[in-house]
Amino acid sequence: NPLNSAPHYPPLSLHTHIYIPSHSLPQTHKPSPSCLGLRRYLKEEKTIADWGPVFVAMVLFVLLTPGLLFQVPGHHRCVEFGNFKTSGASVLIHSLLYFGPICVFLLAVKVHLYLG
Numbered sequence: 203n204p205l206n207s208a209p210h211y212p213p214l215s216l217h218t219h220i221y222i223p224s225h226s227l228p229q230t231h232k233p234s235p236s237c238l239g240l241r242r243y244l245k246e247e248k249t250i251a252d253w254g255p256v257f258v259a260m261v262l263f264v265l266l267t268p269g270l271l272f273q274v275p276g277h278h279r280c281v282e283f284g285n286f287k288t289s290g291a292s293v294l295i296h297s298l299l300y301f302g303p304i305c306v307f308l309l310a311v312k313v314h315l316y317l318g
């Protein structure tokens with residue numbers, strides 16, 4: 203009966219880095235040696251968080267929010283400062299202005315900030 207049988211889990215791939223606890227696997231599953239090695243590696247690895255991309259993205263998002271510091275295009279001028287208003291065109295322009303520096307800082311400069 204297919205409804206009463208245990209669920210079938212695909213074999214764990216070394217490229218996915220997904221940890222499946224052994225208590226969630228069916229009782230018939232025998233982990234392979236490579237699977238055991240991956241589990242041991244994931245349990246023993248001490249990670250250091252890289253907060254550089256998070257910090258850069260947050261700062262650029264705040265600085266380039268349309269209408270907060272400046273807005274391109276403005277409602278009455280080409281550039282308006284501190285009007286706290288936005289439009290569809292300014293959201294598009296500011297998203298392009300955000301995309302450029304985020305690519306430069308994260309892909310070309312490779313900003314890293316390790317904490318902990």
